[in-house]
Amino acid sequence: MKYGPAVRRRKLGSELRALRVKAGLTSGEAARLVGWHQSKVSRIETGRSGVKPSDVLLLLDAFDTQDPQLRELVVALAGAEDAGGHHWWHAYRGLLPPSYRDFISLESQACQIRTLETSVVPGLLQTPEYARAVTRSVLDGMSERHIEALVEVRLARQSVLQADPPLQLSVVLDEAVLRRDVGGPGVRQRQLAHLAEAAEMSHVRIQVLPFSAGGHIGLTGPFVVFSFPNTTDLDVVVLDHLTSSLYLERKEDLKAYTDAFDALALHALSPEKSLEFITQVAGWTRTPTPRRAPVTREEAP
Structure with a gap:
């Protein structure tokens, strides 16, 4: 591979x-x-x-x-800096490694993303302060200027959820993601509130895999499956490691990870029960509201 x-x-x-x-x-x-x-x-x-x-x-x-x-x-897919014109992430080319620019490029073109996260909230759903805390933890010793630039990148990536049509995002979160104290209690609480709000968007599906589910195939680690419009031949799985990312595109790999995600989603709590679980972990109650319709590009701030 x-x-x-x-x-x-x-x-x-x-x-x-x-x-x-x-x-x-x-x-x-x-x-x-x-x-x-x-x-x-x-x-x-x-x-x-x-x-x-x-x-x-x-x-x-x-x-x-x-x-x-x-x-x-x-x-x-040519992967060059001027591929398809100038994109927002090109302004950060001196800061972002090629593998991360590749990831953002794929993310910006995808119509659907399915992701399993076992440690932290996915970047597309992070609050600024949570993103800052995660970046500091992972890149210990990096200057504040670089940390802030990386946080800007992470927040800019979230625009795919406000596009028209928006990215369809399906997430399975291990319970550990909700309970890990990243950035302190206040940061964690606000991140949980943000997750609860995102879960009400019609194009975002969040499911929690509780500890009570026991052992599961996701214990091998997090992964992301990108799906694209027009052709499934361009679909790809991304596995993140400490210093690099691994891209898998063989049909058998794609099937294995797609099947794994489907199995995890089957064993996880339903989106409705997951929202209740998130509020329970946060320690507060809230009145359920209908899942919101996607925000169009014109309506986005």
């Missing part, structure tokens, strides 16, 4: 090959249309060679691929 860039090259090559075949072109014909040697097209399609976003656009034009969402997603 290889890390992000190699996975992205293979997935990009696979998608470009499928689009070429759909267009009824041989690799040689595609090469002639864009003025390349046939061997360059072959290296790109097999993932042996990287490719600039501008070259990907040439190929997409040659294949007469018009779908703007699909074009943006395929170009983004």
Whole structure:
């Protein structure tokens, strides 16, 4: 299993090959249309060679691929700084490692994310002070300026939940996430309140896996499954480690982790019971309210 860039090259090559075949072109014909040697097209399609976003656009034009969402997603897989245009995270390129920029790029393009978290609240649902406390704990010794910049990045990522249409986010949280005292009691309480509010959004599904569930497949560690519009061939699983991220895109890996998430969701509390559990752990009561409709881009502050 290889890390992000190699996975992205293979997935990009696979998608470009499928689009070429759909267009009824041989690799040689595609090469002639864009003025390349046939061997360059072959290296790109097999993932042996990287490719600039501008070259990907040439190929997409040659294949007469018009779908703007699909074009943006395929170009983004090139992984370059100018992929698909300037994005907000490019302003932090000197601070963020390539694997994190890859993660944000995938997150911004995904239509659905399923994630298991066993230690901390997912970044998309963190409050600023909770995010600050987590960052300080993980990156001990980093300057306050860098910590604040990383917190800004984490909060900016949350805009996907306010897009139109919004990202569909499904989260299974181990009970330990709710009980871990990150940043002190006040920070934890406000984070729990934020989770409860997020749980009422129609496109956010939060389920708690209580300690009473006993041993489960999620004990092997947290993971994220990205799903994309138009094609499942671009779906990918991300496993985070201390110094790097592991990207899995083989169909058998995707099935294994998707099945694992479904099994965890089945054993976890329902979203309604999970909301009750969160309020119970927080030690306060609240009146249930209907799950809120997604916030459109126009309505977002």
